[in-house]
Amino acid sequence: QQQVKQSPQSLIVQKGGISIINCAYENTAFDYFPWYQQFPGKGPALLIAIRPDVSEKKEGRFTISFNKSAKQFSLHIMDSQPGDSATYFCAASKEHSSNTGKLIFGQGTTLQVKP
Amino acid sequence: NAGVMQNPRHLVRRRGQEARLRCSPMKGHSHVYWYRQLPEEGLKFMVYLQKENIIDESGMPKERFSAEFPKEGPSILRIQQVVRGDSAAYFCASSSSPLAKNIQYFGAGTRLSVL
Numbered sequence: 001q002q003q004v005k006q007s008p009q010s011l012i013v014q015k016g017g018i019s020i021i022n023c024a025y026e027n028t029a030f031d032y033f034p035w036y037q038q039f040p041g042k043g044p045a046l047l048i049a050i051r052p053d054v055s056e057k058k059e060g061r062f063t064i065s066f067n068k069s070a071k072q073f074s075l076h077i078m079d080s081q082p083g084d085s086a087t088y089f090c091a092a093s094k095e096h097s098s099n100t101g102k103l104i105f106g107q108g109t110t111l112q113v114k115p
Numbered sequence: 116n117a118g119v120m121q122n123p124r125h126l127v128r129r130r131g132q133e134a135r136l137r138c139s140p141m142k143g144h145s146h147v148y149w150y151r152q153l154p155e156e157g158l159k160f161m162v163y164l165q166k167e168n169i170i171d172e173s174g175m176p177k178e179r180f181s182a183e184f185p186k187e188g189p190s191i192l193r194i195q196q197v198v199r200g201d202s203a204a205y206f207c208a209s210s211s212s213p214l215a216k217n218i219q220y221f222g223a224g225t226r227l228s229v230l
Contacts, residue, residue, distance in 0.1 A: 006157070032217045034217070034218075036221075041223075042223055042224075043119070043121075043206055043221035043222050043223045043224050044158065044206070044221045045221070046218070046219070046220065049218075089157055089158065093217040094217075095217050100163045100170055100171040101146070101148075101163070101210065101217045101219070102148065102160040102163055102171060102173075102174070103148075103150075103158070103160065103208075103217065103219060104160070105150075105157035105158045105159070106157055107156060107157045108156070108157050
């Protein structure tokens with residue numbers, strides 16, 4: 001059972017364009033939604049995260065949009081740069097203290113930003 | 116402040132041998148998570164440990180895999196009698212407190228190759 005579905009699998013964007021990656025989740029108990037960035041040969045690095053009490057969160061060129069009713073959230077990378085070329089993973093988790101905090105990851109999106 | 120340290124970075128084993136993967140969490144972090152990443156796939160949760168306790172091992176295969184996080188020293192993920200299907204990248208993540216379990220910082224991973 002794939003609890004977090006991510007699309008597209010791969011994405012090519014021109015420098016300066018907007019990269020958009022989408023995720024959908026099934027479990028309404030999830031209440032913490034991070035995005036991770038992974039470069040080849042490296043571990044995932046926390047990029048930005050959102051909780052369902054807000055519909056949007058922005059940090060620099062990175063924005064998460066969250067639609068609780070549709071159980072969907074997306075990552076927008078504005079003014080995409082070649083250095084943004086990496087694999088991006090969405091994830092979901094239950095934040096309540098009684099939960100273990102394990103992250104359920106999407107399948108990943110490989111982003112290539114062309115100069 | 117050093118991040119999450121994993122070693123070795125690369126490990127080659129022949130079928131039937133044992134693999135030991137080590138993880139030292141970030142300073143001040145007492146929660147350790149292990150995830151497995153198969154080629155072209157997202158990360159899958161394996162096990163969650165606190166010092167001297169396994170809290171959630173729902174993602175661990177029932178046979179050949181074990182994990183520990185002793186009072187002193189790193190967390191160890193042990194795979195006995197490795198098979199080709201165990202070839203993957205194994206990532207360790209740590210978090211700082213029960214209230215911040217979801218905020219996990221990842222190591223660079225150990226890439227296991229089984230010949």
